[in-house]
Amino acid sequence: MQDLKAKKLRCEYRNNPVGIDVLKPRLSWQMAASGRNVKQAAYQIQVSADNAGSFTGPLAWDSGKIISDHSVHVEYEGDPLQPSTKYSYRVRIWSTSDEESGWSETAYWITGLLSSAGWKAQWVTGMYGQSTGKSEPADLLRKAFDIKEEVKVKSAVVFVTALGLYELQLNGQRVGDWLLTPGWTSYSKRLQYQTYDVTSLLQAGDNAIGLMLADGWYRGNLAWKEQRNCFGEYRAGMMQLHIVYADGSEQTLATDDSWKASEGPIRMAELYHGETYDARMEANGWSASGYDDTDWRAVTIVDSTLDLLIAQENEPMRIVEEIRPVQVLYTPAGETVLDMGQNMVGWMRFTVKGEAGRTITLQHAEVLDKDGNFYIGNLRSAKQTITYTCKGEGTESYEPRFTFQGFQYVKVEGYPGEVLPEHFTGCVIHSDLEQTGSFECSHPLINQLQHNILWGQKGNFVDVPTDCPQRDERLGWTGDAQVFVRTSAFNMNVASFFTKWLKDLRADQFPDGGVPFVVPDVLSKDTHSSSAWGDAAVICPWTMYLCYGDTRILEEQYGSMKGWVEYIRSQGVNSLLWNTGFHFGDWLGLDAREDSYTGSTPKDLIASAFYYHSTRLLSLAADVLGNREDAEAYQSLSDNIKKQFCHEFITPAGRLIAPTQTAHVLVLMFGLVEGETHSRVIKTLVDLIEEQQFHLTTGFVGTPYLCHVLTENGYHDVALKLVLQESYPSWLFPVTKGATTMWEHWDGIKADGSFWSDNMNSFNHYAYGAIGDWLYQVVAGIDTDHKQAGYKHIHIRPKAGYGFDYVKAGYESIYGEIRSEWILAADGKMTVNITIPPNTSATVQLTDARLESLKEGEASVLAAEGIHVREQTAEGVTMLVGSGSYQFHYLQQ
Structure with missing residues (x-):
């Protein structure tokens, strides 16, 4: 070999x-x-x-x-x-x-520095006097210093963080390409710092270093009540440069009271509202040696602890790709609008040649209204506006630093001369996660759906898993994260992303085990612990274990997982049901009352179902960690919850008391019913779907599991009809309306072109993209085994059917690439190509295949190398195979 x-x-x-x-x-x-x-x-x-x-x-x-x-x-x-x-x-x-x-x-x-004891720097700020309680110009902080001229620098590493957002410059050059640093964590408990190798940026003799600071998540606007200063009143920065010379000597430069501060050209920077930049106020060379900072004021030392500092945990945010406008539109209202051709998250870079004092304004929006005019109603109070004032010195180039927008359309005002696409570039920004999944099939609308799912993830994985990237929200909603987590792990390597976020969930979890609605938590402290939202504390770490075989995340999160289950158990008078407290329910379910966002599935049914589900997962996690006592105790608890659930919500005749799609989906997905009751519940679910002429009525809670339940219970044809449905309500309806990301509402744009609502109508909201999990796991058939997690043992179970002639899917697991591709010819001949990476094995199940006629390559499967077990079952052929690539041929029965 x-x-x-x-x-x-x-x-x-x-x-x-x-x-x-x-x-x-x-x-x-x-x-x-x-x-x-x-x-x-x-x-x-x-x-x-x-x-x-x-x-x-x-x-x-x-x-x-x-x-x-x-x-x-x-x-x-x-x-x-x-x-x-x-x-x-x-x-x-x-x-x-x-x-x-x-x-x-x-x-x-x-x-990194490994402990707080390694920090010698002090927190410094350029702000002075009383905090005004509003956005203020970004700070420029600088320090000149000398490097030995007679000895070569062997290495130089800088550690830097901020209470707010920062950009670091050294000798006039930006350090690194990470954006919106130090990222967003539960700042009062955990604050990241970043480490950069800056050896190549130092020069013998005179040097200078500079920090630019803005408000960011720390003290800028957050949530929809225009609240500010969620984590503190004053922004500040801290930096420590560690230099090692070739002769072994060392030099340390750190922020202290010798630094100087000034305001710069960024007059306002807010995550929701955009950035205001006056190029006439640029301090050219401010972070380079030789700059005259005589008029700059002294910095102020800020008293803040070092104990909460942690090194960067997630992949950083970067400009991941760049796209050009596809056209310039002139709307009926007379607006000049750039169409990016894709609902994206990031900002616009542009060039302009204008006289000093000319102001160019860019406003960002997701959609046009039914008349073709620029629409910002769904932004609520978020302004998403960039204002640039020219300095009037030839061609100028600008892009923001401390904000981001969610948009497809950009209204341009004040631009001198003709607005041309080549003057503008869309910079796509998100956590720079490796794309690990690909899905392609014979149905073009499904391919666009997969595109939309992926771009919904790109736009909302901006250091935390946000709900939306455009309006005055952009928060780490726990419910959205848990329904989408498995799909996200197919599309990208999200292991470090969720490791970081779950540590913040654990940090923000209440002493009684309750879980905030959003993480990091910036809402009022009495808003927490809804079922299906708080269950992210259990479902997300378990999913990370499944997808990456990561037992450490289970170890680190186990206390949080257990705390959540015990919180539920302590609620109300019946420790086996959850029928108290506030719950979002089946959020945005289509069977909701006219005046409600919540579907009609009883909230106590949903809460008790998730109580059972999280308790069962907790028992499995305890078993993985070798905690047999807890494993048995929580298995017993889940068994008792199941019995009580059936007593409460199932009639003696075996009928589920709630006649909704979501109720039936949950009890089937979580395994709460058995035998004849199970048969009745699945039959009723199918009846409910057929009554809606193969349309769904589920919201955030029921939708992720709907097709899984149908396929697993013998109704794959019904699942396919649902997924391929093009009329409202369906996954493909937004696609037919030109969507390039997932929508928050099934009818965000109605058939007549009008909008569902101004109040809550995001066009980039990944929750319903959870159907991607079913496309990968079921249609392509790629799954893992929880007893050999992380795809150490793989399941390949492709499911062909109505509407698909071929499917090609790939997943870059931690062991290597897994592929599952199938082609169904008109004569019923099925070809299945699979790839299993080295150091793994797989169970392959081919539906409707016959062992005696199944071929691998040109020969009988009975003689094929690498296949250890071959078994004919009622459903088809099951095989245990080793690594390698295989091609199977058979005639579907």
Whole structure:
């Protein structure tokens, strides 16, 4: 096996992370090898703390040859990690056929400060006097310093954070390409700092460093009540530069009272409202050496703790792609509007040549109204407006720094001369997560639906999983996150993203186990703990375990998971039902009363169903962690909840008391009914759907599970008819109306072109995109096994049917690429192509196949290499296969 090697080395899911505080980081790699049934038998890891990445001297860790097939989440067991140190590592592996690879390419991680004791810097602010309680100009902070001229700099690392948002500059150049730093966490308990290698930006002799500060989530507008200062009154920055010279000497530069401050050209910066920039006020060269800061004032030291500082945990936000306007529109109202062709999140970069004092205004919106005019009604109080004043010195270029907009259309006012697309670029911004999933099929509207799901995720994974990116909200709603989490994990590698967010959920969780509606929590403290929303505390970490085999996240979140279940148990007089408190219910269900956002499914039924579901998942998590006592206790509790649920909500004749689609979906999905009652409930659900002429009436709670329940209970044809339905209400109705992202409401734009509402009508809202999970798991058939999670053991169970001639899906698991593709010919011949990555195995189920006639390639499946078990079942053929690529042919019965 000449091509055996370890590839795609990762540390804590990330490629060469800079600045991590994990004391025992986990290393992962993929196994590259040709052929079938390839597995790892052993590995060796070497870690070097030599800054040059050499493995010739003493090592921080040499694991030796470890007999194990583990290739993900292998915990570092070497010398105690040192702060601000680069650790290089490499891996070699042995296969079960005793072949040995060479060493992998070298990867690395760089540690952060590891503890608050490493901080020597002070918090500084340019704000002075009393906080005005409104947006104020961004601060510029600077410091000049000297570098030894006689000794070469060996390395230079800077650590930086802010109470607010910051941009760091060194010698006139921006440091890094991370945006909206330090990101959004529960600032009163957890505040991230970032680490940058700035060795190449330093120069012998005179240097200067600068910090630009804005309000951001820390003290800017948040939520719909125009509240400010949610986390503090004063923004501030803190920075520490650590320089190591070739002779071993060191130098540290930190923020202190010797820094100077001024205002700059950013006169206002708000996440909701946009940015106001006056180029005439630019301080050219302010972050470079030689700048005259005589007129700048002294900074003020801010008293704030260092104990809550943590290193960057998630992938950073970046400009991930750039798109040009597809056309310039002139509306009936006389507006000049850029059409980006895609509902996107980010900002516009533009060039302009205008006289000094000319002001250009860009306003951003998602849709045009039915007359074709610019529409901002659904933004509520969010202004989403960029105002730029020219300095009048030739061609000027501008893009915002401390805001973001959700939009497809941009109204341009004040631009000199003709507005041309080539003068404008849309910068798409989101957490820079690796795209791991792809789904394509023969139905063009489904392909557009998948596109919309993915772009809904892009637009709302802006450091936290937000509900929407355009109006005065943009909050980390727990319910939205939990219904979409599994789909999100197909589309992108969201492991570090949810690891960070769940730590904030845990931090914001109340002492009694209650969970806020939004995380980070910026709402009033009496608004918390709705069923299906708070259940994110259990469902999200369990899903991360399923998708990535990550037991550490279960360990870290276990107390939070248990706290939530115990919170529910403590509510009301019956510890086996949840029939007290506030609940959102089946949010935006179409069977709601005219004056309500909540569907008609009883809230206590929903709450008690989720109580059972979370308790059962908690029992499974306890079992994974080896906590047998808890596993048995919560299994017993879930059994008793189930009995009480059936007593409360199922009649003696086996009828579910709530005649809604969502009620029937939940009891079936969570396994709350059995036997004849189960048969009656699924039959009633199908009847309810047929009564609606194959339309859904479900809201946020029922929709994610609807098609799963139908397929699993023998009604895959009904699920397909629902998904392929084009008339309202359906997944494809927005697609037929030109949607490029998911809508909050099934009828955000009605058939006549009018709007559902101004008050709450986002056109980029990923919750209903949860159907993507069904497309991947069921139609393409890619799933994992919770007993060998993280796709160590894979299930391939493609489901062909009405409306699809072919499906092609891929998923880049932590072990490597999984593929499932099928083509159904007109004569009923089925071709299934699958790829299983090395060091994994798969159970393959081919519906309606016959073992005696099934072929793999050109030969009988009975003789195919890599297939260990072949079994004929009533449903078709089931096989246990090793890694490799396979092609199956059979005639559907």
